[in-house]
Amino acid sequence: MTAIQNATTDSNVPPIKLYWLNDSRADRILFLLEELQIPYVIEKVQRGPDKLAPPELKQIHPLGKSPVIKDGDRVVAESGFIIDYLIKKYGKSKNLQPSNEDDLFQYDYFLHYVEGSLMPILVMKFIFQNLQKQAPWVVKPIVNAICKKVDDLYLGPNINIHLNFLEGELGKRKWLAGEQFSGADIQASFAVEMLMKRSNASEPSNTNLSRYVQAMRERPAYKRAMEKVGKTTMSD
Ligand SMILES: N[C@@H](CCC(=O)N[C@@H](CS)C(=O)NCC(=O)O)C(=O)O
Known part of the structure; x- marks a missing residue:
């Protein structure tokens, strides 16, 4: 796995970490993190020749799928839930969830x-x-x-x-x-x-x-x- 630091990361706040697998739904979360403009790091993970995620991802979450994020001590899986979680926690001012x-x-x-x-x-x-x-x-x-x-x-x-x-x-x-x-x-x-x-x-x-x-x-x-x-x- 290779990590990329987002330039906006404040060193005092533990940033959100996105485990991003190539050719995967993890693009959604990257898109959201950029919409939210909050500090994050990307841990890049590559599919193997069998097209599956590498086994290391199972150390983050037992299902071993991507996307998965870490927010402090929390591990959040399921793209729909991650989107809901991040918008509720960090997106109050961004209008990414309708109010009507x-x-x-x-x-x-x-x-x-x-x-x-x-x-x-x-x-x-x-x-x-x-x-x-x-x-x-x-x-x-x-x-x-x-x-x-x-x-x-x-x-x-x-x-x-x-x-x-x-x-x-x-x-x-x-x-x-x-x-x-x-x-x-x-x-x-x-x-x-x-x-x-x-x-x-x-x-x-x-x-x-x-x-x-x-x-x-x-x-x-x-x-x-x-x-x-x-x-x-x-x-x-
Ligand atoms: N319902 C889950 C699906 C997660 C999922 O299956 N991710 C695929 C990538 S799009 C994956 O990790 N595949 C690799 C594997 O199954 O080993 C979500 O929305 O996050």
Whole structure:
């Protein structure tokens, strides 16, 4: 693991430590920390050849997943919970959580929807794509046929359901929880970028989603977050 110190760290305050795994949901938390502009350090962790997180992460939290943060003695896992925790504790003045009831309703829904409904489909798509790449040549035709069947019957149609759903929601308002950017958008950021990438979504049929991703990428905090890890976008 390699640590990077954020330039804004005050040496008297133990900074938040983000365990950031490459190509992972940890980009969300980096984005949030930049939106909040609070001191933090990044501990960079690399996936192994098997694409899994290294076992050292299990010393931080028994599940061994990323993102995970340390805030003093507290270890906080689950990206949705980390976002909620950090915004409640450090984001009072940042307006990242809506104050009116209707927007807050959408905010809570999308914070849960992203990990509860959208990510499982995207992870499954990723697993099946990897399975095809890694299959030994003798069984490759069979593996490819199974993967295609799963894609045709289940993954493809479900991905389209999510694309249409989000496209519709983003036609009603600028951001997921109203006219103001919020933690729900940060939670959605990585997933929406993956959704667009893995579905090869064509711009003309996903105008609202494309506009949404573009607006997210244009935020100074998004740009700073990506710079910290040598990327331009979350889907690089
Ligand atoms: N629901 C968790 C999922 C965490 C998760 O599965 N993270 C992935 C990266 S996106 C991971 O650590 N994968 C490596 C592994 O499973 O070994 C969250 O939202 O934080």
